[in-house]
Amino acid sequence: MQNRREFLKSAGAVVAGSSLLGLAGCAGMDRGAGGHVVVVGGGYGGATVAKYLRMWSEGRINVTLIERSTEFVSCPMSNLVIGGLKNMTDITISYDNLRSRWGVKVITDEVLALDTAKRTVSTAHNGTIAYDRVVLSPGIDFMFDRVGGLAGNEELIPHAWKAGPQTVVLRQQLQDMKDGGIFALHIPKSPYRCPPGPYERACMVANYLRREKPKSKVLVLDANGEIQSKKALFTKAFEGYKGLIEYMPNNELRSVNAKTRTAELDFEKVKADVLNVIPPMRAGNIATQSGLPLINDRWVDVEWLTYEARGIPGVHVIGDSLFPAPTMPKSGHMANQQAKVVAAAIINLLAGEAPNPSPVVMNTCYSFVDAKNAMHVASVHQYDTVKKQPMPVPGAGGVSVAANEIEGKFAHAWAQNIWADMLA
Amino acid sequence: MNAKLVLTTLCLTGLAGLSHANDPNLARNLAATCANCHGTSGKSLGGMESLAGEPKEKLLQKLADFRSGAKPASIMHQISKGYTDEQLDLITAYYAAMK
Numbered sequence: 001m002q003n004r005r006e007f008l009k010s011a012g013a014v015v016a017g018s019s020l021l022g023l024a025g026c027a028g029m030d031r032g033a034g035g036h037v038v039v040v041g042g043g044y045g046g047a048t049v050a051k052y053l054r055m056w057s058e059g060r061i062n063v064t065l066i067e068r069s070t071e072f073v074s075c076p077m078s079n080l081v082i083g084g085l086k087n088m089t090d091i092t093i094s095y096d097n098l099r100s101r102w103g104v105k106v107i108t109d110e111v112l113a114l115d116t117a118k119r120t121v122s123t124a125h126n127g128t129i130a131y132d133r134v135v136l137s138p139g140i141d142f143m144f145d146r147v148g149g150l151a152g153n154e155e156l157i158p159h160a161w162k163a164g165p166q167t168v169v170l171r172q173q174l175q176d177m178k179d180g181g182i183f184a185l186h187i188p189k190s191p192y193r194c195p196p197g198p199y200e201r202a203c204m205v206a207n208y209l210r211r212e213k214p215k216s217k218v219l220v221l222d223a224n225g226e227i228q229s230k231k232a233l234f235t236k237a238f239e240g241y242k243g244l245i246e247y248m249p250n251n252e253l254r255s256v257n258a259k260t261r262t263a264e265l266d267f268e269k270v271k272a273d274v275l276n277v278i279p280p281m282r283a284g285n286i287a288t289q290s291g292l293p294l295i296n297d298r299w300v301d302v303e304w305l306t307y308e309a310r311g312i313p314g315v316h317v318i319g320d321s322l323f324p325a326p327t328m329p330k331s332g333h334m335a336n337q338q339a340k341v342v343a344a345a346i347i348n349l350l351a352g353e354a355p356n357p358s359p360v361v362m363n364t365c366y367s368f369v370d371a372k373n374a375m376h377v378a379s380v381h382q383y384d385t386v387k388k389q390p391m392p393v394p395g396a397g398g399v400s401v402a403a404n405e406i407e408g409k410f411a412h413a414w415a416q417n418i419w420a421d422m423l424a
Numbered sequence: 425m426n427a428k429l430v431l432t433t434l435c436l437t438g439l440a441g442l443s444h445a446n447d448p449n450l451a452r453n454l455a456a457t458c459a460n461c462h463g464t465s466g467k468s469l470g471g472m473e474s475l476a477g478e479p480k481e482k483l484l485q486k487l488a489d490f491r492s493g494a495k496p497a498s499i500m501h502q503i504s505k506g507y508t509d510e511q512l513d514l515i516t517a518y519y520a521a522m523k
Contacts (some may be wrong), residue, residue, distance in 0.1 A: 344449060
């Protein structure tokens with residue numbers, strides 16, 4: 001296993017041949033001959049679209065990436081940090097290569113508003129920035145007010161559903177928990193970011209507790225009626241943690257008491273030592289507050305050839321913010337795939353050409369059940385010209401037969417390669 | 425189910441509406457769907473096979489073997505069935521031409 005430094009070094013070596021280093025000076029200009037694209041959000045979707053726009057346009061399109069955090073922190077693999085199998089440094093990557101190798105202008109800032117008529121974004125610290133096209137990849141924001149007592153109590157009742165400081169808080173609370181304690185994890189109703197993620201987290205916590213605090217218990221309080229992804233595989237994994245993990249479906253959270261770490265559910269009241277609530281969520285605030293068309297008042301409705309918000313040309317939306325096409329998950333892998341479709345479409349549109357009429361996206365999600373064994377779910381989605389959206393290909397995709405060590409190794413390789421595909 | 429039958433099924437069901445427009449970047453765009461795992465431009469950092477510079481026929485044979493089950497796989501037997509023959513032809517030609 002490479003450490004992060006070696007990984008970044010080799011990642012650099014791999015792409016050096018196709019580097020745009022000589023074009024880095026162009027990034028400071030607001031509009032180049034090929035146009036200017038502003039990307040909001042530097043996660044799996046945003047970082048990928050920024051890099052691929054520069055790479056595929058051979059530097060002709062200027063790209064500004066605006067991201068709140070100074071470094072990328074990965075949600076995939078963050079459950080392994082919570083379970084003590086990885087450190088924060090393992091899942092944290094600099095944006096430096098996007099700047100120096102690809103000539104992306106990366107700004108650490110927050111976008112406050114989007115003016116779709118004037119084609120500008122206004123930022124907290126860098127004024128107003130004009131664009132020819134904008135890509136919103138803001139991920140999700142939480143609806144804390146849907147659970148009584150939750151708002152403002154993120155430190156006491158962490159979600160850790162955006163990797164970063166929250167991951168550290170939850171890890172610390174788990175470490176501080178006494179042997180014999182109760183770790184309660186609440187899962188909101190679907191759709192939510194990363195369908196298998198909560199169940200993987202339950203396994204990672206249980207894996208740690210079995211080793212360090214075997215008298216403890218993990219309560220999985222699921223608002224849904226059943227396990228939402230890889231059901232048979234997680235059911236088997238939970239059986240392997242018999243006595244440690246208790247799965248309780250149909251338990252929607254009504255309110256919490258942050259001081260006593262008590263959760264009031266539809267039919268239960270649970271007092272926990274660590275209360276990990278993944279709140280109900282919707283598209284990132286910049287998407288929901290900019291007048292874009294929403295479905296169920298939560299997710300952005302897009303045209304599937306260009307990922308433009310329906311009826312709002314020039315505003316592309318990718319990643320977890322979307323109202324998904326059938327069986328399309330909210331995953332980092334899918335955001336990376338959508339980013340490439342959008343990069344290709346924007347390059348064509350800025351050149352006055354039609355977008356690719358038959359884009360393909362595919363998904364792979366690995367989940368760990370213990371320190372070594374992982375399992376996957378995969379799918380391929382082809383654009384259907386009749387339904388005008390990507391549809392899963394029947395007979396393709398599927399899940400692992402069982403969690404296994406080979407896929408545990410593939411899961412680590414997946415992370416290294418996708419992080420490089422976005423950021424190296 | 426053999427590979428031919430799978431392909432026939434695909435053509436009859438999921439992909440009936442698939443366009444075959446002649447986009448000069450079609451191969452590049454399709455190949456990019458492999459890059460998450462196999463590396464940007466098919467240059468893997470390790471743990472997954474690099475595709476760049478691999479002979480087209482060798483890649484096509486591997487994919488055919490994944491589809492038929494002749495070559496055991498953890499995941500590629502499922503993913504390879506999601507692409508048409510025409511698409512796999514474009515993808516493998518693209519990677520074969522990569523340095």
